[in-house]
Amino acid sequence: MKIELITIGDEILLGHTLDTNSNWIASRLSECGFHLRWISVVADNVSDMRHQLRRAWNRADVVLVTGGLGPTHDDITRPVIADFFKDELIARADLAEWIHDRFAQRGLKPPPGYELMSEFPSRAVPILNEHGCAPGIHYSLDDRELIAMPGVPTEMHGMLIETVLPLLESRREGHYRFTVLKTAGAGESFLSEKIGDPNALEPVHLAYLPSIDHGVTVRLSLSGSDLQEVDNTLKKAEESIRDRIGEFIYATGSTILEEVILNLLVEKKMRLALAESCTGGLVTSRIVSVPGSSEALERAFVTYSNKSKIEVLGIDEEILIDNGAVSSETAVAMAEGARQRADVDIAVSVTGIAGPTGGTDEKPVGLVYIAIADKRGTSVNRFRFGGGRDANRRRAAHTALVMLWQRLKDD
């Protein structure tokens, strides 16, 4: 099945807006075993839109369009598509009422322009969405489909999931299933060595998706005519993968490492404290991004200066003088100090040289020490990251979370 995505919007061509919609759509489709064959971005002008629609309609089985369905004068997707199909816009009382109701729920009247959206192509089916009031447009003609969605992400998301994916599914011959295994603490090459020849998993398809912030995701997928068989084969492949790299898998699906860590802390009734230096609040910020993080996170210290390390964490000045702020001794003292001062069960510390300056031959940019202190004692690891300031800080933050997760699960 050939699928084309047309994104309409001057703001993307001008670079004012990063086109995250295309990536989101590509990812959702890909997860379900569908693949975008083409993505095209065209301007808000009739001629460019018509040309791209013609091209897409000629080469694709399914054409997805985003953008230009709103109420302002540069939203011309509705009339251009109708015109392309030699269709006409007709006033639809049901859509007018629906749009009216959407505003009435908030005690408002539709502003001028909004009512125009109830003028709809006569041969298309409207797609309604609770997240907005611009109806999507669905043409089904000559065994091909065109679906136009608003460019506002929340409105588009609902339509893609509720309408586009089921439509694609209905056109699929056979069944498709996938499993996502999220790993931390091992690189892509290490995992691929452990897993071995991916062809041995045939007919299951294996993919590695590495991310600087979230570790390597291992994705297994399979298509087939017999759903039961597809499920069983996939299950077996998953088991075989788990046998080989199970210790690195922290979640399946969309769960993130921060959630796993918070669940473990809550489950074990453990309170957490953090002492960050070079990461400067990044580890804490990632944990706080999860709703309910206050159940486990007691406090965090960003002890950037030596003075703060001494005063806030109670580190012996001798340790800093003898070993420097970036050292295993300081990392250990930071974690232990944080644990003691915050009176918590477990504490994590990070100290390092993020760069671009501050490195020496002995202690180069990218050198990071991470320590964890709990009732069993304190462990510390040394890392040498090789990126710029931003990458070094992100890698250090991710690694601190990985170490914390490993400590908690092995507890």
Add this chain to the structure above:
Amino acid sequence: MKIELITIGDEILLGHTLDTNSNWIASRLSECGFHLRWISVVADNVSDMRHQLRRAWNRADVVLVTGGLGPTHDDITRPVIADFFKDELIARADLAEWIHDRFAQRGLKPPPGYELMSEFPSRAVPILNEHGCAPGIHYSLDDRELIAMPGVPTEMHGMLIETVLPLLESRREGHYRFTVLKTAGAGESFLSEKIGDPNALEPVHLAYLPSIDHGVTVRLSLSGSDLQEVDNTLKKAEESIRDRIGEFIYATGSTILEEVILNLLVEKKMRLALAESCTGGLVTSRIVSVPGSSEALERAFVTYSNKSKIEVLGIDEEILIDNGAVSSETAVAMAEGARQRADVDIAVSVTGIAGPTGGTDEKPVGLVYIAIADKRGTSVNRFRFGGGRDANRRRAAHTALVMLWQRLKDD
């Protein structure tokens, strides 16, 4: 001048990679007064690439291509482009030597595959780049240009700036100049009311670019045949804008608010401490993202629990009991406590309800208090943000930086 960008890469169509290159190119071009007319993403296959090249070459004056220039078997941009122009690849000793030198500098030999990159289209000009070893390709034919660049961002960035922009400039009739004024502390509608009718600035073009993390950027641009006149007219327009909204402008060009704040702190020899609750390290992390932040940032506290607010910041328990953790009284006590405990000149505190849970009728999700304490006393502001957890935290962090900047510049 019609410019088309073709991005080559399965990883974008599969949703594995967010296409930030297109946005980066669109932004740089746009800043210089050039506009992308089309963006197309095609797969790493000969037929799709040929089709898109033909289409682009027929409709555009300048065709930019990214991706597929590397040394692996799926990097087929070089032979496909040569074939498209009915050209042939020839072995170029100079390129082989250049590639060899690139590796020799690091004491390495080029791995297999890399030497193949010295086979280059006979009628094209190579574009060399110090950030990588894949030569870019430049065809100039029939008053049209095609430039193919690697997909690796750092390699592409250099080629765009050093080769593509000057080439576009050489094709431009007349001159183009722009000025970027970065504002904080005022919304787009407020600024546009202050500035008034944009037509009054004609022929200068005015645009507002709002960002949740960086405030509203006001952009002035102008084209013309006489460079002196363009510069003068733009200068006058900038002065007129500064007369109206000068107090909100924190920088011109690419400088970020964090840098402005750090420069002010260093200039005034002031040390900074932070006490964050709902933002959970986000303000600190933004400040630490600037190299050299240790010159002014003394330390930060993420005092998530009430206990930590009392112990770490020395807040009177009565204040928390009487007013709650999210209150102007607590924000003030946090800022004053941070300033005193860290023994610094100025301290900023943030406390609020990021959501999605934890809100009440009296204290709804999105309620945030931000306080600043310095030698002149303590000020506190109340905000009501209306987004999700992530947006609320980002808005609160940005607003804290805005308040800090305002306090420092008025000092």
